[in-house]
Amino acid sequence: MMNVPAALYESSIPHLQLLGRGKVRDMYAIDDKHLLIVTTDRMSAFDVILPDPIPGKGRVLTRVSNFWFGMMKDTIPNHLCTEPTLNDVIPDPQLREQLAGRAIVVKRLKPLPVEAIVRGYLIGSGWKDYQNSGAICGISLPAGLQLAQQLPTAIYTPSSKAEMGTHDENISFEASVALMGREIAEKVRDVSLEIYSKAAEYARSRGIIIADTKFEFGLDDDGVLHLIDEVLTPDSSRFWPVEQYQVGVSPPSFDKQYLRDYLETLDWNKTAPGPRLPEEVSRKCGEKYREAELKLVGD
Ligand SMILES: Nc1ncnc2c1ncn2[C@@H]1O[C@H](COP(=O)(O)OP(=O)(O)OP(=O)(O)O)[C@@H](O)[C@H]1O
Ligand SMILES: [Mg+2]
Structure with a gap:
């Protein structure tokens, strides 16, 4: 055993x-x-x-x-x-x-009060936003893009960190400047895009598309910017298998999406308490996470 x-x-x-x-x-x-x-x-x-x-x-x-x-x-x-x-x-x-x-x-x-979101593909709330406004968080995009399509270039869309029990809220880049000052806000944006692009290139070589992700940053006593919390995990990112990727189709994933899809089949209003999970669903979810780990990091 x-x-x-x-x-x-x-x-x-x-x-x-x-x-x-x-x-x-x-x-x-x-x-x-x-x-x-x-x-x-x-x-x-x-x-x-x-x-x-x-x-x-x-x-x-x-x-x-x-x-x-x-x-x-x-x-x-x-x-x-x-x-x-x-x-x-x-x-x-x-x-x-x-x-x-x-x-x-x-x-x-000292954690900064924003979540640094980078999107490389059109999915989730970004897709909804694009369908309604032709833009994501106010960043205009070319017309005619399809679900799950790669964006011409990755975009940075910060959100303000919500208090426990509430949802994070998308904010404009200028609003992030108001929260943290221009110098830090620009640094967070630039480094987030840089990390995403390096990681996406590596992940692709391992069979994973990083559709989008969220970073958190903190400052030390000297004001030096640090990457904190968790980075490019199946909790903070959408990971798609390269070989099953198809424009126009919501891809299967190695992340939380499997569980979100299951939860959407329930009659649950998405407020606490959450539903119990069938053994099969938690096992499968664990396997998805483990698969992402194996592909990215190895055994
Ligand atoms: N090096 C660090 N110094 C200070 N705080 C940190 C550091 N790394 C992570 N954190 C904070 O620790 C918490 C990690 O807990 P977790 O990921 O469970 O929180 P969450 O539920 O995602 O978010 P929150 O608790 O902020 O609503 C986050 O609030 C994060 O900002
Ligand atoms: Mg967290």
Whole structure:
């Protein structure tokens, strides 16, 4: 029998101060300068945390993010720290085993109040926006584009970070300038487009199209911009298999879309509490995440 590690829905680290639980991550203070972030197996969809975990998802997200942090490190500093080590922070071997592969020590930074969204293809809310207005978030696009079509160039469409329990809201680039100042806003935009384009090129060589994605950034005490949170994961991106891609058709995916599609078949109004997931659906969802990891990072 294969040894399948148990799912982690909520972490508990008695000797560290819990700063908060996001939809997916639990944040603990290590000291003034460092956090421990635990990526759990919680699944959120339509901004609601579902009652059932996707076993192993937190480890997939952590491994995929760490891979991209490494690849992009000469383009943009990131929040990962090598000191203190997980051994220093979690001395108890049993607890450490539970957290291994999903807990990271990071610089405690000041998160910027925007989500940096980059879109390379016409899908989701962007497709709806385009059909209604011929533009996405006010950025005009050529007429006649089809569903899932690649955009002439990738576009940056920031959104303001919503408080827990509310939805993020698309904002104009000028509104992001008002929130963060022009220098930072421009830097966030330029670096987001640069990371997306590098990642998209790499992913394509591994059989994955990155249709769109979301980055988060934070500042250190000296005002240096860092990439934080998670990067180019199946939670924060739309990943499509290259070989099944077809313009005009909503592609199958290695990400949350599988679960969103299932949830759309239910009579659920997308407010908490979310529905329980059939075993088959959570297993399949876990497999999609794992497939993305294998393609991008390998075994
Ligand atoms: N290095 C860092 N320093 C400070 N905060 C960080 C850092 N990395 C990530 N964060 C924050 O930690 C949280 C991660 O938790 P999670 O991804 O579960 O949240 P979320 O549900 O997506 O969003 P939120 O909790 O903001 O609604 C986010 O609020 C993110 O901005
Ligand atoms: Mg998040």
